[in-house]
Amino acid sequence: MSENVAEFPHAEEETQTQNEHQAPKDVGGVGGERLLSFIQRIERLEEEKAALMEDIKEVYAEAKGVGFDVKIIRKVVSLRKQDTDKRREEDELLDLYKAAVGMI
Amino acid sequence: MSENVAEFPHAEEETQTQNEHQAPKDVGGVGGERLLSFIQRIERLEEEKAALMEDIKEVYAEAKGVGFDVKIIRKVVSLRKQDTDKRREEDELLDLYKAAVGMI
Amino acid sequence: MSENVAEFPHAEEETQTQNEHQAPKDVGGVGGERLLSFIQRIERLEEEKAALMEDIKEVYAEAKGVGFDVKIIRKVVSLRKQDTDKRREEDELLDLYKAAVGMI
């Protein structure tokens, strides 16, 4: 059932001949193939990402299992992240200063 | 009702013997250490996740670099994902029907 | 990113004359009043929303009452919604393609 619409982009057509020197926006030539390749790379990465999110959930679950309060752990992680981010920003700012002053 | 005032985490009551005069960072017996371990595992995974998100952005950027329209790619990816999800849900619905009807 | 420490709300600087020794609840001149008005409009709408959610629950309950399986109904509703959304998005994708190709 269900007709997967969605792949409009389908490089199948093997429009062999005219695809040299194409401008971008190549819809049915080699472009389609290439586009599909990008899409698949993205999908692969997204799968990995989803798997990691799964793992993270599991760690929380495990922590919960031994009696920790998940909500609090989340908060702690978040706060630590804020610290990190802040430090990183400060470093960036410092670099900016250095650059402004010719130190780099 | 309900007190979600954040009573601090407390792992199982294995708080037996050593909880007076603790070293810093060990609030509830061995709990602190254990908690830290969970937190670090989570942070590690989140780093990996961030890296993947970075990678994904790069793929989009690369696609853009060779002339594709990022917005369109995003849409296509999204629609393909919807297909997948929908199929999965339809299967679930089918299972639901079966269960409702005693076929399982 | 920035300090979300909550500098308190402040409407446009029309805080001209009367802002010393204000009554409570009026922090920035006429701003407080105006702010309150926004807040109340929002709260009113949220109440209506909550009422609707209540109604929806009741319909599910009623359906359950005559023997339907709520879980299945939810799934069906969800799938029908996905259809709608998907169709809409496909149209958007089509527009996107057209635009990309100069047809609009």
Place this chain on the structure above:
Amino acid sequence: MSENVAEFPHAEEETQTQNEHQAPKDVGGVGGERLLSFIQRIERLEEEKAALMEDIKEVYAEAKGVGFDVKIIRKVVSLRKQDTDKRREEDELLDLYKAAVGMI
């Protein structure tokens, strides 16, 4: 495309006599029709809900337009809601006490 799968339905087994001249889409006796009716009522309500959410967003936008900080307004609304909820819970608790003590 796609024909919403879905109505497999079976309301109570009152499938006896009355299924003459059914409308299309009536798979399991009068059940399908009834189910559809429920579904449509739900969908109608959900539309209204979506409209309200739209309205709320507009109010926020308007507030922003005159210089208020949306994030802060959200926070205020949320805090006020917590107050309300808390008060409601306290009232319920009070009722409980009263009941327990025969005051009602």
Place this chain on the structure above:
DNA sequence: ACCGTGGTTAGCTTTC
């Protein structure tokens, strides 16, 4: 009666 799960909503981030 509690826990776990899934779905929903709101808030944040990033994009255009």
Place this chain on the structure above:
DNA sequence: GAAAGCTAACCACGGT
């Protein structure tokens, strides 16, 4: 500055 997509908190429900 607005709009969208993504993520994380919340809540209600069903299962054990």
